[in-house]
Amino acid sequence: MDRISDFRSHKLPITNLKSAKKLVIAIDGPAGAGKSTLAARLAQKLGYINLESGAMYRALALKALASKVSLDDEAALELLAGQSRIELRPEADGNRVLLDGRDVSHRIREQDVTEAASRLSVHPRVRAWMVARQREMGAQGGIIMEGRDIGTKVFPDADIKIFLDAAPEVRGDRRFRQTPQANLPPEAVIAELRERDRRDRTRAASPLVPAKDALIIDSTGMTIDEVIAQAGAMIAARQKQRAATD
Numbered sequence: 001m002d003r004i005s006d007f008r009s010h011k012l013p014i015t016n017l018k019s020a021k022k023l024v025i026a027i028d029g030p031a032g033a034g035k036s037t038l039a040a041r042l043a044q045k046l047g048y049i050n051l052e053s054g055a056m057y058r059a060l061a062l063k064a065l066a067s068k069v070s071l072d073d074e075a076a077l078e079l080l081a082g083q084s085r086i087e088l089r090p091e092a093d094g095n096r097v098l099l100d101g102r103d104v105s106h107r108i109r110e111q112d113v114t115e116a117a118s119r120l121s122v123h124p125r126v127r128a129w130m131v132a133r134q135r136e137m138g139a140q141g142g143i144i145m146e147g148r149d150i151g152t153k154v155f156p157d158a159d160i161k162i163f164l165d166a167a168p169e170v171r172g173d174r175r176f177r178q179t180p181q182a183n184l185p186p187e188a189v190i191a192e193l194r195e196r197d198r199r200d201r202t203r204a205a206s207p208l209v210p211a212k213d214a215l216i217i218d219s220t221g222m223t224i225d226e227v228i229a230q231a232g233a234m235i236a237a238r239q240k241q242r243a244a245t246d
């Protein structure tokens, strides 16, 4: 059976959603749950754009590393953010990421940036800068944004909120197969992922929690088609409801 890590080769079983009203769809959840792939596939089918908010934290983290700004210095990081241009270019299988005009899509997936992004994302003023940019990007609707605080903070009034979760071992395994780190065994990838989870869930500013009105999908034992079918059914129902009331 195909699993989430095989998302990219699948066709969506959802039809006739494209012409309906343009919604804002928030997908949150921990790393490795399959958010990016779900967002990309839904966006393709709906004719929406998918925005990976985590890539923005990663891009700023890369700039902080390159500029030797301490990941603990909130004021300096906020200043650095203000001097940065971070662009997300949605493509069929994810986002291309430009930092001050330079394509950093691959570089930001490397281990040092992953770790730095996790540390940088605890700072409330950095988060406030990110949230403001993300709201601008989503202002027109017709977007699927994925991250950790999209349904709770960035778009608390989002039309659809999905919280995609999975057991840590499954997420670690998927992450390892997606981006095998040359010098990290799978156990180390899982340990690192657990540490990032802990930081995400326990930080004071916008911790990772499902929004009260989110549909929670635990993809641990599910195929990608099952995840998409659940999400798609919810979107179709909401579109129908909106069409009836608007």
Ligand code: DC
Binding pocket: 031, 053, 054, 055, 057, 058, 114, 117, 118, 119, 121, 146, 147, 148, 149, 150, 196, 200
């Ligand atoms: O989704 P990702 O792994 O690319 O995210 C990178 C880091 O950014 C991750 O450690 C959590 C953080 N992040 C966040 O705090 N809020 C978001 N909306 C998205 C990502």
